[in-house]
Each structure stands twice: as C-alpha cells, then as structure tokens.
Amino acid sequence: MAAVTSVGETPAPAAAARPRGMHANRKRRLNAYRYVVFTIFGLFFLLPMLAMLRFSLEGAKLGTWSGAAWKQIASYQGEGVPPLLSSIEITMELAVITSVVTLVLLVPTMIWVRLRVQWLARTMEFLSLLPLTIPAIVLVVGLGSIYNRIQHYSLSALMLSWVYVILAMPYAYRALSAGLNAIDVTTLSEAARSLGGSWFTVMLRVIVPNMRQAILNALLLTCSLVLGEFTIAFLLLYNNLSVELYSISRNTPNAGVIFSTSTAALLFAFLLLLILSYAGRRRRGRG
Amino acid sequence: MTAAPLTRTARAAVEVRLEGLSRHYGPVVALDHLDLTLAPGELIALLGPSGCGKTTTLRLLAGLEDADTGHITVGGRDITHVSAAKRDMGMVFQAYSLFPHMTVRQNVAFGLRLRKVNAAQRDKRALEMLDLVGLSVQADRYPHQLSGGQQQRVALARALAIEPQVLLLDEPLSALDAKVRAQLRDEIRRIQLEVGITTLFVTHDQEEALAIADRVGVMRDGRLEQLAPPTEVYSRPATSFVAEFVGLSNRLDGEVKGGEVTVRGITLPLVERDVPDGRAVALIRPEAVGLASDAAAESGPLTGTVIAVTFLGATSRVTVDLGDTRVLAQLPTSDATTLTAGGRVTLTIRRDPVLVSAASEPAVGEEA
Numbered sequence A: 001m002a003a004v005t006s007v008g009e010t011p012a013p014a015a016a017a018r019p020r021g022m023h024a025n026r027k028r029r030l031n032a033y034r035y036v037v038f039t040i041f042g043l044f045f046l047l048p049m050l051a052m053l054r055f056s057l058e059g060a061k062l063g064t065w066s067g068a069a070w071k072q073i074a075s076y077q078g079e080g081v082p083p084l085l086s087s088i089e090i091t092m093e094l095a096v097i098t099s100v101v102t103l104v105l106l107v108p109t110m111i112w113v114r115l116r117v118q119w120l121a122r123t124m125e126f127l128s129l130l131p132l133t134i135p136a137i138v139l140v141v142g143l144g145s146i147y148n149r150i151q152h153y154s155l156s157a158l159m160l161s162w163v164y165v166i167l168a169m170p171y172a173y174r175a176l177s178a179g180l181n182a183i184d185v186t187t188l189s190e191a192a193r194s195l196g197g198s199w200f201t202v203m204l205r206v207i208v209p210n211m212r213q214a215i216l217n218a219l220l221l222t223c224s225l226v227l228g229e230f231t232i233a234f235l236l237l238y239n240n241l242s243v244e245l246y247s248i249s250r251n252t253p254n255a256g257v258i259f260s261t262s263t264a265a266l267l268f269a270f271l272l273l274l275i276l277s278y279a280g281r282r283r284r285g286r287g
Numbered sequence B: 001m002t003a004a005p006l007t008r009t010a011r012a013a014v015e016v017r018l019e020g021l022s023r024h025y026g027p028v029v030a031l032d033h034l035d036l037t038l039a040p041g042e043l044i045a046l047l048g049p050s051g052c053g054k055t056t057t058l059r060l061l062a063g064l065e066d067a068d069t070g071h072i073t074v075g076g077r078d079i080t081h082v083s084a085a086k087r088d089m090g091m092v093f094q095a096y097s098l099f100p101h102m103t104v105r106q107n108v109a110f111g112l113r114l115r116k117v118n119a120a121q122r123d124k125r126a127l128e129m130l131d132l133v134g135l136s137v138q139a140d141r142y143p144h145q146l147s148g149g150q151q152q153r154v155a156l157a158r159a160l161a162i163e164p165q166v167l168l169l170d171e172p173l174s175a176l177d178a179k180v181r182a183q184l185r186d187e188i189r190r191i192q193l194e195v196g197i198t199t200l201f202v203t204h205d206q207e208e209a210l211a212i213a214d215r216v217g218v219m220r221d222g223r224l225e226q227l228a229p230p231t232e233v234y235s236r237p238a239t240s241f242v243a244e245f246v247g248l249s250n251r252l253d254g255e256v257k258g259g260e261v262t263v264r265g266i267t268l269p270l271v272e273r274d275v276p277d278g279r280a281v282a283l284i285r286p287e288a289v290g291l292a293s294d295a296a297a298e299s300g301p302l303t304g305t306v307i308a309v310t311f312l313g314a315t316s317r318v319t320v321d322l323g324d325t326r327v328l329a330q331l332p333t334s335d336a337t338t339l340t341a342g343g344r345v346t347l348t349i350r351r352d353p354v355l356v357s358a359a360s361e362p363a364v365g366e367e368a
C-alpha cells in the first residue's frame, strides 16, 4: 500500500510549477494509475486466497458447499503420517521458541553493538544477511551432518528451532535495526547512565520500551516465517505443518482438510498481524 | 537521600578539580592537559569554537569517556575511575534526551526510582523540581507534546532531581530559537543560584557565556586560553584569539613601537608590552570607536562614509567605510540618530589598551 501511495505522490512537487490545468490532468492520471496498480495487485493476492477458501468449503460432490473440511482439522489422521493436530502443535511451539530465542539473542546484542562496539555494526549486519543469500539446499547439506549426529538422541521436531533462528535473523535484524535507528540510542543511554542506571537498566528500562514496535515487527516476521517453512523441515525429515500438509496431499489428492488447514494458518497469521499492529499503535497513541 | 526531607537547596556545594586531563581520538587531540578548578557553587562557562574540546571536557567529567591522562576530583574525592552511573552528576544534553515512553513526571523521577526512593517521596520531589522549572502543569504529558524549550527545562529538572554534586550542561540552548534561548538562559542561572550547585556550562555562544557565568573559560584546540570573570575576558582578553572570539573586533593595520601601537595616526597603549616592533593588526572593540557627523570633513585616515546603521535597542551599530577598510562602531542610540547611510563622519578611537595579532593571522569567530 505504501509503495502504491508513493508512486502516486512522488512526482507531484515537480508538477507544481506547471500550469494549473496540466497539473490537475496529470494528478488525475496518476490517481487512475494508482487505482489500477492497486486493483491488479489486490486481485493477484486475493484470488488465490479466495480460491483456497472455496476449496476448503467444497462438499463431497463437486460444486456443493460443506463445512466438513474445517471440522476435520482437529481430528484428521492421514495414512502413514502423524495426526494433523500434532504437527499444528509442533509448528506453533516452533514459532514461539524461535521468536523468543531470536529476540533474546538479537535485542541485547544489537543494543550493545550500537552502544559500545560501533565498529562491529557492519560485520554484524553482513552476518545477519548471510542466511538470505545461502540457498536452503546448501544450508541443509551443512546442517544435515549436525542433525544426523544429534538425531541419535531422538529429539523432536522442536530441534528445528535452531535452524529457524538462523533463517529468521535477516528479517528480525532489519526490523530491530529500523527501531534502533528511530531513537537516539546514544543520548538516551547516556542520560540514563548519568542518572545512575546500570547498563542492564539502560537496556531494559530505557531502550527496549522505545523499541516496542520494532520488537513486535520482528516477532511477527519470525512467526510468519516459521508458520510457513517447508524446505528445511522436509529435507531434514522433520514433520512440521507444511510438511504434513504436503504428505497428506500426496496420499489423498484433493483432501479438503489441506485447504481448510492452510486457510486457517493464513487467517491465524492475519490475526497475529492485526493484534501486533494494534498493540503497537495503542502505545503510540497514548505515548 | 531517602530519609531526609528533600529540599530545593542541595547539599553543600563541592569543589571540582580537573588536573592535566588529556584525551585523543586517533590522531585528533581533543583535550590537551587541561587544568580547571571550579569553586564550590561556581558556574563556569566553557566557550570556544566547534571542535575545541568543550564537549570532551564535559564527557570526561561525567564519566561518559575515559581520560588518557589526568585526574578528576570532586569534593576532594578522586573519581577518575568511577563509572558514569556512580558519579552523581546531573547532565543536560544538547540533543533532546527525555525518555519518550515516560511522562514528564516519570522522566524527572527516573533517577530517584533507580535510587530506590519510595513512590510518594519521588513523586513529591519530581513535582517540586517541575515547579522549580515552571512546568508542574505539564507533569503528565509526554515529551513529544512539549516544545523544545520545555523539554530542556524538564531535562534540567530531571538532572537536578537526584541532587547531584555537579551540574553539567552541554549547549542546552543551542537547539532553541533566540527568544526562548535568552529566557531559559536566565532561568538556568536563577535555578543554579537557588540550588547553589557547582556547574559547568558549555557553549559556543559568547553572549550566552558572558551572561550566565561566574567565570568564562575560553578554549582553543583542547586548551584553555583564558579563564576569568566575563568582564575581564571581554575587556582584557589574554590573547588575540580570545579578543576575536569574544565579542566583535575591528582589525586595523598598525605599527608597533616601544610598547605602543599607532593606528591611522592614533597611538594606543598595548595590553602586552613585550610585542616586538613592526607591522601588526590591532584589535579594536566597536565600543571604543566614536563617530562625529561632519559633512565638510576632508578626506584623511580618520574620515569615512557611513554604509549602514543597525538599531540594536539602546545601542546602534554603525558600519563606516574608510576607503581602504571598514570599521564597526557601537554607539548609544541617542548619539547615532544624526548618522545616516551615505553621510560623512570622522572617527575617534578611545585610548583603551589593545591587543595586536600578527599581520598574517586569519580572523576567527566571525560574527554576524
């Protein structure tokens, strides 16, 4: 939405000096352009979702409606795969663990680098971007041997959270970095220091509360990433939600439960987005 | 601090000594063996051009940077290696530094909360401090709802709330517009006197420094050029740098001979007697220049044409073109009424002791 808006507005100042009629004309054209772009992209994203929703409500006979696929989510048990509900649980747990670990690792580190070891900032930024640039398959080759070794101990799919922390890092780093840039970290921390605050106090009571929105953003991105991750889980032979849905679809083509579960996951992500942005906004409104 | 009734007047003021303080950043020498002693309750203003080491001095004193060499003692106690959090100094920053997520009241009480003062007492103290800076009505607002001047007042209240031993102000007024600046400057001085706290005030604005300080320290390249009361810095600058940086100066070519300098036919005594004879530039204050309207004046070294008359209130500033150079004169407005642009005038120069600088030295601290 922001991109669409800026397409419409950026050229406006340049046109301001032109004669009035031309200006209005141009503005109308840009406005029309904006709506066309918005509509095309809207349809592009919306149609598949609507289609998915429709499939999830398909009855036994083609073209009929039924809520059966939605009721199945809680109880579905495909052949040769674990119960659907268990992989939903696992994925949720993965999302929570990954988000917490990512934030606990990144937030203090990033503040510390910003405050005390500025010269490390570039290196850290570079490192945080690496997971984006390394293809998943390459990651798996490297990770495979490690996971093979620890699999002796027959650990659950929750072990995936370690990889996910790495995968989420570029996104979480960007979000947090934007939050840090928005405040004068140095002055705020020096003010707090001179008032008698320890470094711990400075971080927890002065910097972090002012990064609230950024932390929520990082949380949202991390959760979304984990909820939709397929490649690594599949290649490392773990069973998360995406892998489970894939297996079900292989065994039972057109199983309605695939669509209802996917739709539910999507709605869940939307809900999360709404809650988090609402939480951030309410704070700003008050503050 | 917890039990005693919190009153406006802080505990007894302390002496602050900076001895041989040095600090360099890579090849840049920010501070070069600086010695400075603040008497208990004294307000010293550090004045100097940008990059001369004022902020560095303040940050070393606050413990936000470590000194390469030197010692800092506060009230006889060596605090050179004490961390910023334990130095007990109130600091007001150039940039707005209030915590955005706290109300004004919470900001002011923050330092007391860290000191585990109970809620009732810290609230009382916060309101008292806000009262002192005239902002008790705004106690429950957030920083972004305040003007720049109000934010700096809150920052001052926050710094004073912890009853610090020393108050440090780093160009607290530089982000404000002229009117608010003068008003808040006077208020800072009033509060400082009321609390009686030893204070170091950093500024690059000479008017501010002269107006607020007990003593002014003029800095250049990490060193103190002169440390003296404002009147002395102004009327008896120790070096030509000080003369040019503090206040306006006319630079007129002259000839030094036997402890005196002759400028445009007028002989003036020198501040420093041991200047070698030869050509030099005399630094002459605009107030030392007198003007008399004289339509019939023959051209000579001391006659010229008025270019502009600037009304400054009680005084007026007149720019005179002498043909080969221009001179600024500052006169009581009542004497300047007869002068108009284009009029011919004759010049007089009061026989105050003057400073000279070498003829080639460039001007510093140009004023608008």
Ligand SMILES: Nc1ncnc2c1ncn2[C@@H]1O[C@H](COP(=O)(O)OP(=O)(O)O)[C@@H](O)[C@H]1O
Pocket: B025, B028, B029, B030, B048, B049, B050, B051, B052, B053, B054, B055, B056, B057
């Ligand atoms: N953190 C720093 N890193 C590098 N150089 C610095 C740093 N802080 C100050 N300096 C340098 O030290 C000198 C003095 O700076 P400062 O004390 O801030 O000057 P002032 O406050 O008088 O303008 C300047 O040349 C400045 O560039």
Ligand SMILES: [Mg+2]
Pocket: B054, B055, B056, B171
């Ligand atoms: Mg400075």
